[in-house]
Amino acid sequence: MVLSDLGRRINAAVSNLNREPNLDEKAFDAMIKEICSALLSADVNVRLVKNLRKSIQSAVNFKDLPPNTTSNGKKRMIQQAVFEHLVQLVDPHAEPYKPKKGRSNVIMMVGLQGAGKTTTCTKLARYYAARGFKACLVCADTFRAGAYDQLKQNATKAKIPYYGSLTQTDPAVVAAEGVGRFKKEKFEVIIVDTSGRHKQEADLFQEMIFVQNAIKPDQTIMVLDGTIGQAAEAQSAAFKATADFGALIITKTDGGAAGGGAIAAAAATRTPIIFLGTGEHLADLERFDARSFISKLLGYGDMSGLIEQIQTLTRESAGMKETQKHLAEGIFTIRDMKEQITNIMKMGPLSKIGSMIPGMSGLMQGMSDEDGTEKLKRMVYIFDSMTAKELDSDGKILISQPSRMVRIACGSGTSVRDVEELLTQHKVMASVAKNMGQQKKNMAKANSMLQGGNRQQQLAAMQKRMQSMGGGRGGMPGGDLGKMMQMMQNMGMGAGGGGGGGGMDALMQQMGGMFGGGRGRGR
Numbered sequence: 001m002v003l004s005d006l007g008r009r010i011n012a013a014v015s016n017l018n019r020e021p022n023l024d025e026k027a028f029d030a031m032i033k034e035i036c037s038a039l040l041s042a043d044v045n046v047r048l049v050k051n052l053r054k055s056i057q058s059a060v061n062f063k064d065l066p067p068n069t070t071s072n073g074k075k076r077m078i079q080q081a082v083f084e085h086l087v088q089l090v091d092p093h094a095e096p097y098k099p100k101k102g103r104s105n106v107i108m109m110v111g112l113q114g115a116g117k118t119t120t121c122t123k124l125a126r127y128y129a130a131r132g133f134k135a136c137l138v139c140a141d142t143f144r145a146g147a148y149d150q151l152k153q154n155a156t157k158a159k160i161p162y163y164g165s166l167t168q169t170d171p172a173v174v175a176a177e178g179v180g181r182f183k184k185e186k187f188e189v190i191i192v193d194t195s196g197r198h199k200q201e202a203d204l205f206q207e208m209i210f211v212q213n214a215i216k217p218d219q220t221i222m223v224l225d226g227t228i229g230q231a232a233e234a235q236s237a238a239f240k241a242t243a244d245f246g247a248l249i250i251t252k253t254d255g256g257a258a259g260g261g262a263i264a265a266a267a268a269t270r271t272p273i274i275f276l277g278t279g280e281h282l283a284d285l286e287r288f289d290a291r292s293f294i295s296k297l298l299g300y301g302d303m304s305g306l307i308e309q310i311q312t313l314t315r316e317s318a319g320m321k322e323t324q325k326h327l328a329e330g331i332f333t334i335r336d337m338k339e340q341i342t343n344i345m346k347m348g349p350l351s352k353i354g355s356m357i358p359g360m361s362g363l364m365q366g367m368s369d370e371d372g373t374e375k376l377k378r379m380v381y382i383f384d385s386m387t388a389k390e391l392d393s394d395g396k397i398l399i400s401q402p403s404r405m406v407r408i409a410c411g412s413g414t415s416v417r418d419v420e421e422l423l424t425q426h427k428v429m430a431s432v433a434k435n436m437g438q439q440k441k442n443m444a445k446a447n448s449m450l451q452g453g454n455r456q457q458q459l460a461a462m463q464k465r466m467q468s469m470g471g472g473r474g475g476m477p478g479g480d481l482g483k484m485m486q487m488m489q490n491m492g493m494g495a496g497g498g499g500g501g502g503g504m505d506a507l508m509q510q511m512g513g514m515f516g517g518g519r520g521r522g523r
Contacts, residue, residue, distance in 0.1 A: 006038050006039065006041070007298065009035075009037075009038035009041075010035050010038055010082075010298060011298050013031045013034035013035050013038070014031065014078075014079060014298065016030075016034075017031045017075065017078060018075055018079075020071075021071075022071070023071045023074045023075060023078075024062070025062050028078060031078070031082075032053055032056055032057065035052075035056075035082065036049050036052070036053050039052070042263075043230055043232075043264070044089075044263055045230070045233060045264040045267070048089065048263075048264055048267055052085055052089055055085045055088070056082060056085050059081040059084075059085065060077060060078050060081050062074075082298075083294060083295075083298065086298075087290050087291050087294050089263060089267060090267070090273065090290045090293060091291075092266055092267065092269075092270040092271060094246075094270055094271060095272070096219070096246055096247040096272045096274050097218055097219035097246055097247070099128065099133060099188065099189050099218075099219075101132070101188055102188070103188065104183045104186075104187060104188060104190060105189050105190065105218050105219070106179055106190045106192065106215055106216070106217040106218050106219075107124070107189065107190065107191045107192065107217060107218065107219050107221060108175075108192045108194065108211065108212060108215060108217035108219070108220045108221070109121055109124075109191065109192065109193055109194060109221050109223055110194055110197075110220060110221070110222050110223070110245060111196060111222050111224060111225075111239070112196055112197070112198060112224075112225060112228075112235060113144075113197070113198065114196060114225065115223045115224060115225040115251055116223060116225065116251040116252060116277060117141075117193055117194070117196060117223045118139075118147060118193050119150075119251075119277075119280075119282075120249055120251055120275075120277055120285070121137055121151065121154075121191050121193045122137065122151070122154035122155055122157075122158050122160065122282055123275075123277065123283075123284070123285040124191055124249070124275070124285065125137050125155070125158065125160045125189065125191050126158045126160060126282050126285075127275075127285055128188075128189045129158075129159075129160060129189075133188045133189045134186065134187050134188045134189070135160060135187065135188065135189040135190075136160060136162065136182045136187045136189070136190055136191070137151060137155050137160055137161070137162040137163070137191050137192075138162070138163050138164070138174070138175055138178030138179060138182070138190060138191070138192045139151040139152075139162065139163070139164030139174070139178075139193050140171040140172075140174050140175035140178070140192050140193060140194050140195075140211055141171065141193050141194055141195045141196075142165075142168065142169050142170070142171045142174060142195070143195040143196075143204075144196065147193070147195070148164040148165070148166060151164060151193055154282070157282065158282050161182075161187070163177070163178035163182065164178070171194060171195060171207060171210075171211050172210040172211045172213075172214040173214075175192050175194075175211050175215045176214040176215055178190075178192070179192065179215045192211070192215060192217065194211055195207070198235075199234070199235055199238030205238075205242050208242060208243055209242065209243070212243060219246050219247060220243050220244065220245040220246060221245055221246070221247045221248070221249055221274070222236060222239050222243070222245040222247075222248050222249070222271075223248075223249050224248055224249070224250050224251070224262055224265055225251055225252055226250045226251060226253045226262045226276075226277075227252050230264070232262055233264040233268045236248070236265035236268065236269050236271075237265075237268055237269060240269045240271065245269075245271065246271065247273070247274045248262070248265065248266055248269075248271055248272065248273045248274065249273070249274060249275045249276070249277065250262040250273055250275075250276050250288075251276075251277035252277060253276045253277060253278055254277075254278050254279045254284070273288045273290075274287070274288055275288055276288050283346060330433060330434045330435075331433065332394075332426075332429055332432075332433035332434070333391065333392050333393060333394060334383070334386065334390065334391050334392070334393060334394075334395055335383075335391040335392055336433075337383075337425075337429055338380070338383040338391065340429070341376055341379050341380060341383070342380070344376065345376050378412070378414050378418060379422055381412035381413060381414060382409075382414055382418065382419055382422055384412065385407075385408045385409075385411035385412040386408055390408075394430065395423045395426050395427065395430075398419070399423065402416075405419045405420065
């Protein structure tokens with residue numbers, strides 16, 4: 001993934017500093033040198049790296065430290081300084097436009113050829129539609145052959161209304177007609193796709209101004225290819241001077257390129273990055289937050305991002321209500337397991353999920369995304385080869401009738417051992433669900449016993465414990481643990497508190513078991 005190597009190198013530099021028995025200026029300078037080298041290798045502008053180095057050095061002045069400062073105190077201060085100044089590098093402290101419900105919000109997308117604008121337009125429309133906005137698309141790209149057909153295909157797949165023309169060649173006219181029509185129909189988010197253009201193409205840049213004047217967008221967003229390196233800064237500066245875009249969306253962040261040019265573009269134009277394109281699928285659009293981004297980069301996780309992903313899956317999954325009902329009762333059928341596996345696959349590659357959970361990025365480094373995805377796919381093939389009766393069972397019918405396992409293995413192109421392993425994993429997950437159901441009953445019973453001030457004291461104590469668990473490290477991200485536990489419970493990944501089967505523990509248990517090295521394999 002883009003910037004993953006940068007994250008590993010910076011994380012290694014900070015970790016090496018933590019292992020130093022006697023922390024001094026020499027060790028500190030060595031760490032800064034490694035961080036700067038990593039940033040330069042990732043195509044971050046030399047000027048920005050130089051400024052970052054000066055900022056960190058000025059924030060940690062060994063001469064001004066009290067003589068009784070401990071080594072651990074110095075390490076925490078350095079970690080905090082590195083974190084905060086890296087956040088400043090990607091955060092221009094400019095608020096992007098936020099669409100408002102109940103009115104028409106026109107968003108115009110601009111960028112270079114091949115940056116992925118058309119796909120990103122559909123992703124963005126889908127993102128807002130999933131959050132209750134009445135969203136639509138307008139194809140004002142009359143230059144590229146097939147642009148309208150591509151947008152039509154994507155919009156149809158995402159169930160987003162669209163407008164375009166195969167005969168009108170003036171993009172300003174098409175854009176104005178589409179925006180006018182959707183405004184009359186009371187659409188709340190109107191996203192206008194435009195032709196790709198380069199800063200040296202003066203005529204196309206003038207055309208971009210004509211389109212902008214015709215529709216008067218509430219927000220102009222530049223879609224920037226995360227793989228173009230040092231050219232990102234110059235191109236974004238040219239677009240900024242002409243179209244004065246108010247936000248950036250960085251695409252192709254699932255590739256292997258350095259990606260630091262995107263950071264330079266955000267810093268040079270003083271424009272916030274609002275989304276990252278993390279894959280080819282329509283759901284692969286991740287909201288960008290500077291602190292969460294750097295937190296993942298340094299291996300601290302991104303709980304808020306994981307929470308948002310789980311919320312999105314819960315909203316979009318038709319089978320979640322039934323699964324949640326079962327979980328509340330302590331029941332976990334094979335169909336429920338299928339729902340969970342499908343949801344995990346929707347969340348993206350294993351490395352992406354692991355980078356969001358504090359402490360898991362290191363554990364999952366040796367785990368291949370391809371191998372993990374293939375194993376999940378095999379599990380889905382097995383589910384698809386089961387009858388409705390088998391899916392709605394607790395798995396005992398398959399164990400008592402081995403011929404069913406043979407039939408399922410043949411139908412799914414897998415082995416009987418694969419089916420047995422799936423049933424073993426289901427047994428582990430069902431045990432977690434049973435514990436969760438019992439804990440819910442205990443919680444309900446305890447709540448009914450609490451009265452008046454005593455109840456308030458108990459709730460306050462629980463909240464305090466949650467806050468202490470989710471306080472993060474040294475003021476860094478991680479304070480969403482309480483909410484995370486609730487979301488994990490809603491998704492069926494465990495229940496907070498109690499004897500075993502806590503939300504995060506259950507998630508670790510499930511992922512470990514599914515990919516071969518976890519607890520509860522039973523084999």
